[in-house]
Amino acid sequence: MTTLERAQLQTHAQPRARFFAWLPQRWYVHVFLWASCLFIGFPLFYAMLVSTQNNAQVFAYRFLPGESFLDNWRIVMIQRNLASYMLNSTVVALAVTTGKTVLSLLAGLAFVYFRFPGKWLVFGFVLITLMMPTEILILALYNFVTSLGWGNTYTALIVPFLASATGTFLFRQHFSNIPAELSEAAQLDGASPLQFLFRVLVPMSWNTIGALAVIQFVYVWNMYIWPVLIIQGQERQVVQVGLRTLIGGDAALVFGPMMLGAVIASIPPVIVFVLLQKQFMSGFALGRDK
Amino acid sequence: MSATTPVLITTLAALIGAGLMALTFQRMARPAGVGAVVGALGGALGAQVFMLPLEYCTFASAKTIDHVIGLALVGVGMALLLWPANWIVERLRGGWRGLLIGDTQAGAFRGWLTPALLLAPTLIILLLFLYYPSLDTLWLSTRSSILGIPGTFGVCVDNFTALLNDASYLKALGNTAFITVAVVVFSMALALLIATAAYQPIKGARIYRTLLIWPYAISPVVAGVIFLLMFNPTGGIINYLLRQVGISGIRWLNDPTFAPWVVIFASVWKSLGFNILFYIAGLQNIPKDLLEAASIDGANAIQRFFRVTFPLLSPITFFLLITNTTYAVFETFGTIDYLTPGGGPLQSTETLMYRVYRVGIQNNDLGNGAAQSIILFLMVIALTVIQFRSTGRRVNYGA
Numbered sequence: 001m002t003t004l005e006r007a008q009l010q011t012h013a014q015p016r017a018r019f020f021a022w023l024p025q026r027w028y029v030h031v032f033l034w035a036s037c038l039f040i041g042f043p044l045f046y047a048m049l050v051s052t053q054n055n056a057q058v059f060a061y062r063f064l065p066g067e068s069f070l071d072n073w074r075i076v077m078i079q080r081n082l083a084s085y086m087l088n089s090t091v092v093a094l095a096v097t098t099g100k101t102v103l104s105l106l107a108g109l110a111f112v113y114f115r116f117p118g119k120w121l122v123f124g125f126v127l128i129t130l131m132m133p134t135e136i137l138i139l140a141l142y143n144f145v146t147s148l149g150w151g152n153t154y155t156a157l158i159v160p161f162l163a164s165a166t167g168t169f170l171f172r173q174h175f176s177n178i179p180a181e182l183s184e185a186a187q188l189d190g191a192s193p194l195q196f197l198f199r200v201l202v203p204m205s206w207n208t209i210g211a212l213a214v215i216q217f218v219y220v221w222n223m224y225i226w227p228v229l230i231i232q233g234q235e236r237q238v239v240q241v242g243l244r245t246l247i248g249g250d251a252a253l254v255f256g257p258m259m260l261g262a263v264i265a266s267i268p269p270v271i272v273f274v275l276l277q278k279q280f281m282s283g284f285a286l287g288r289d290k
Numbered sequence: 291m292s293a294t295t296p297v298l299i300t301t302l303a304a305l306i307g308a309g310l311m312a313l314t315f316q317r318m319a320r321p322a323g324v325g326a327v328v329g330a331l332g333g334a335l336g337a338q339v340f341m342l343p344l345e346y347c348t349f350a351s352a353k354t355i356d357h358v359i360g361l362a363l364v365g366v367g368m369a370l371l372l373w374p375a376n377w378i379v380e381r382l383r384g385g386w387r388g389l390l391i392g393d394t395q396a397g398a399f400r401g402w403l404t405p406a407l408l409l410a411p412t413l414i415i416l417l418l419f420l421y422y423p424s425l426d427t428l429w430l431s432t433r434s435s436i437l438g439i440p441g442t443f444g445v446c447v448d449n450f451t452a453l454l455n456d457a458s459y460l461k462a463l464g465n466t467a468f469i470t471v472a473v474v475v476f477s478m479a480l481a482l483l484i485a486t487a488a489y490q491p492i493k494g495a496r497i498y499r500t501l502l503i504w505p506y507a508i509s510p511v512v513a514g515v516i517f518l519l520m521f522n523p524t525g526g527i528i529n530y531l532l533r534q535v536g537i538s539g540i541r542w543l544n545d546p547t548f549a550p551w552v553v554i555f556a557s558v559w560k561s562l563g564f565n566i567l568f569y570i571a572g573l574q575n576i577p578k579d580l581l582e583a584a585s586i587d588g589a590n591a592i593q594r595f596f597r598v599t600f601p602l603l604s605p606i607t608f609f610l611l612i613t614n615t616t617y618a619v620f621e622t623f624g625t626i627d628y629l630t631p632g633g634g635p636l637q638s639t640e641t642l643m644y645r646v647y648r649v650g651i652q653n654n655d656l657g658n659g660a661a662q663s664i665i666l667f668l669m670v671i672a673l674t675v676i677q678f679r680s681t682g683r684r685v686n687y688g689a
Contacts, residue, residue, distance in 0.1 A: 029487050030494075036484045037501040043559060044508075046527060047516045059525045107412045110405035115398045120381075122409065125416070131674045132420045135620045135643060136663045139650045140426035141419065163415035183398070193399050193408075222509035224624035229651060240511045240624065247515075247628070255519050262515040266508050273507035274500055281571070 044263070051260035058255045072256040076246065081234065082261055085242030090268065092157045092238060093220040099162040100216050101209055108171025109197050113183055123172075129165045135225060142229050156230045157238070161220065167212050170283075174208045175201065210276045211283025221269045239265045295349045299341065300334050303368055307333020314376060328379070332371040339367030344432060347446035355454070359447045427667070430660035437654035449661035458637060459645065459662070466641040469550055469557070470618040477558040478610055481565030482603075486595070488566065489573040499570065503563035510560060510621050514628030517556035518543075546638035549630055553639050556625050561617055565610055572606035573599070605680075612677045619643060619669070642666055 050058055053066030076082045110116075111123055134141065141160065150156040178201070186196040202209070224240045231237045234245075246261045247253065273280070311329025312322040340363040341348075348360025431449055435442040453459045488498055505513075520526050521542040529540060542548045576599060584594045600607075623643050626633070633640030633648065640648070642662065650659020 026490075026492060029490060029492055032487045033484075033492075033498045033502075036487070037498060040502055040505060040559070040562060043513075043516045043520060046520065050519060055525070058519075061527070061530050103412050103415075106408040110408035113399050114402075114405040114408075115400060116402040116405045122413070126412065129416050129420045131667075131671050132424050133616075133620060133670060134420075135623070136646075136666050136670065137420065137423035137427055138646070139656055139659050139663060140423035140430060142651075143656075144418075144423055144426065159415070160419035163412040163419075165416075168412060187399065193404055218507050222511070222624075224509070224511050224627070225647065228627075240509055243511060243515055243628075247518075253518070253522070255522075255525065258515055259519060262512045266512050269507040269509070270504050274504060277500060277503075281567075 044266075047259040047263055050255050051257075051263055053256050055254055055256065066256075068256055069260075072260045075254075075257040076260050076264065080242075080245045080257070080261070082239065082242060082246075082264060084235070085237055085239040086264065086268075088154075088236055089221055089239040089265075092154060093217050093268070095154070095158045096161045096220040097213050097216045099158070100164045100167055101212055103162055104164050104167025104171050104212065105197065105202070105205075105209075107168040108175050109193060109201065111168070111172045112175040113193065113196070126165050126168050129163075130169075134160070138225060138229065141226075145230060151230060152232055152236060154236060157223075157227060157236075164212075164216070167216070170208055170212055171205070174205055178204060207279045207283040209283075210279025214273055214276045214280045217272050218269045296341070296346050299346070299349070299364060300337050303337035303364055304330040304334040307331075307336065307368055307372055311372065311376070315379070318380070320379070328375055329372065332375045333368050336368035336371040337364045339370055340364070341367070343429075344444075344446060347444070351446065353451065355451055356447055359450065424667075427660045427663050430656050431664045433657050433660075435656040435660075437651075437656050442657070445657065449657050450664075452658065453661060453665070458640075461637060462640045462642050462645040465550060465637075465639065466619060466643075469554055469622065469639075469641060470615055472551075472554045473557045473561065473618040473622075474611060474614045476554070477561045477614060478565055478607070480558070481562055481610075482569050484562075485566050485569035485573055486599075489570045499567075503567045505560055506563035506567065508560055510557070510624035511628055513556040513560040514625040517552055517559075517625075518629055521552045521555075543630055544635055546634065546636040549634040549638050552629055553622060553626055556629065557618060557622050560625070561614060565614070568606055568610055569603070572603045576602050608680060609677075612673055615673060616670070619666070623647070 049063065049065060051072055052069040053062065054068040054071070057066045057068075107126070111119065145151070145156050145160065150159075182200055183196065186200055191199070222240060223238070227238045227241050231241070234242075243258075243261050243265060246258045307329035308326040309329065311325040311332065313325075315325025315328075316322045341360070344363075346360075348356045348363070351357070430442075432444055432446060433442040434445045434449075484502060488495070488502055520528050523529055523539075523541045523544070526542075528542070529538065532538065532540065540548060542552050580598055580602070581594055584598050589597060619641065620643050622641060626639050626641065626644055630639045633644055643666065646659050646662045646666070649655050649662065
């Protein structure tokens with residue numbers, strides 16, 4: 001807890017009724033928040049529970065962990081090859097996140113620290129793409145990417161997503177708020193634009209970089225319709241589509257492996273989000289310390 | 291269509307453009323004559339933007355609706371040229387240099403080659419993978435094009451007029467509206483309720499916050515998989531709980547009345563974290579003295595919420611309204627495809643996005659799918675424009 005939060009905690013402390021003195025301050029807020037956390041967490045708890053059970057236990061509504069976790073694990077990881085889907089998703093998500101961040105940094109640098117003719121036009125060109133979500137263009141994009149011969153490759157999952165209007169816009173905003181004296185000083189010292197970017201700007205931009213990395217990683221990891229279209233085989237398929245193999249065609253649903261798969265597929269994005277939560281908040285100027 | 295139709299339309303567009311721009315120039319205290327010339331040129335050229343590729347086919351048709359669409363396209367084309375023209379003229383006040391260079395910081399680096407190299411990768415990718423497919427979608431939407439069959443031919447705006455008479459398309463439109471409104475209302479209301487408790491500086495606030503917002507990182511697909519279990523009629527916990535209170539036998543995903551609700555519940559769950567996050571941030575930015583002043587004036591907690599807090603939150607509410615709508619229209623695809631592959635009983639969970647996929651990919655009808663995409667495109671443009679126009683206000687409030 002920051003000092004600020006502690007100070008506010010004290011100013012908000014209300015005189016407690018003597019009878020309830022053993023309760024924490026404003027206990028009803030705690031009760032409500034606990035209930036909310038349980039409500040929101042419930043679907044995932046339930047999925048975790050079922051991931052240790054076999055179908056008989058699921059249908060018998062046994063609300064205790066079962067013994068089938070290892071069996072389910074074997075089905076998911078070995079029979080259905082989820083490990084390879086996870087690896088593919090990791091490769092694609094990391095590549096897109098890194099590439100997008102670097103390209104957006106370069107574009108932000110060009111937009112804020114250079115004078116060149118037609119700048120607003122070029123910026124407008126980038127900004128307008130905010131109105132072009134890939135989902136809408138999927139048919140034409142599919143035609144184009146297949147005509148490039150990229151069908152069934154990582155390239156098709158990575159390259160079309162490397163540029164980002166959001167990222168460019170975010171870094172442009174962030175750089176514009178950095179005092180101009182810094183770039184003047186860098187120029188006087190004879191630093192090249194790229195040296196200035198990596199020695200001065202990047203160290204001052206970790207929050208923005210973290211925020212962009214979170215949304216991009218989560219976005220790419222959770223991408224679904226595009227890989228469904230462009231990847232046919234199993235070797236390069238991503239995990240969001242791979243989960244389909246756990247549901248199977250006409251066979252009856254086997255819930256244990258399904259839930260285990262769903263839980264495993266959620267671990268990387270949830271960890272990235274929770275770890276970079278602080279950067280996410282301050283990078284978007286959310287919360288009070290802006 | 292007679293040979294004179296293009297001439298007639300172009301002349302009309304030029305006249306309207308000239309009139310509009312002359313008025314605009316006059317209002318900006320600039321010579322109206324110049325405005326008339328700019329407007330005439332912009333109008334005449336704007337009319338060609340869509341009509342030249344379409345070869346004025348909308349005016350050759352016997353159907354009234356085609357003529358109406360044709361006129362609308364002429365209008366849109368004119369706006370596409372006249373609006374930037376208007377903007378350039380406004381910018382010209384700062385001289386040609388201002389137009390070319392725009393705002394820069396004082397200590398900027400010089401030269402055009404370096405920025406060109408820095409921007410090249412971004413611009414090339416945007417051009418190839420967003421601009422080109424957008425134009426190609428527009429082009430495809432006026433063709434009869436079946437995937438796998440070589441050769442296409444122009445069908446003017448028939449793909450669009452066909453949609454107007456297509457009962458299943460209109461049904462998908464209704465489904466989308468229903469699911470979107472339900473997701474937006476439930477998710478945002480619930481999020482605001484939880485956020486009003488979670489934003490307060492109490493012990494463990496940060497832990498509560500993390501435990502409340504993590505579903506942001508869950509994918510629509512995983513939400514679909516988990517809710518497939520929860521709402522399973524015989525093995526799912528929801529029917530188990532309902533049986534305890536005497537309700538039994540709801541076949542959720544096989545029932546056209548209930549199937550959309552499962553999609554809604556899953557989507558609300560998945561989007562709740564994001565909304566809580568933004569409402570917490572919004573609530574923390576509300577000046578404490580305003581609330582204190584209200585309570586000194588005798589306002590009780592409920593009055594304070596509805597008279598002070600909620601109005602001050604409106605910029606965040608508005609922002610969330612737009613992002614949640616976008617989410618409900620596009621991102622629910624994964625949830626729907628896992629819960630009810632194919633679009634559910636009686637196509638009750640088929641949204642507009644899902645139908646683009648079914649018609650364009652599964653049925654290989656690219657022309658029809660592209661026309662549907664263009665309609666979605668128009669919706670996105672409308673949402674983006676609304677969002678941009680209000681951003682200025684949002685920043686002022688949020689600070």
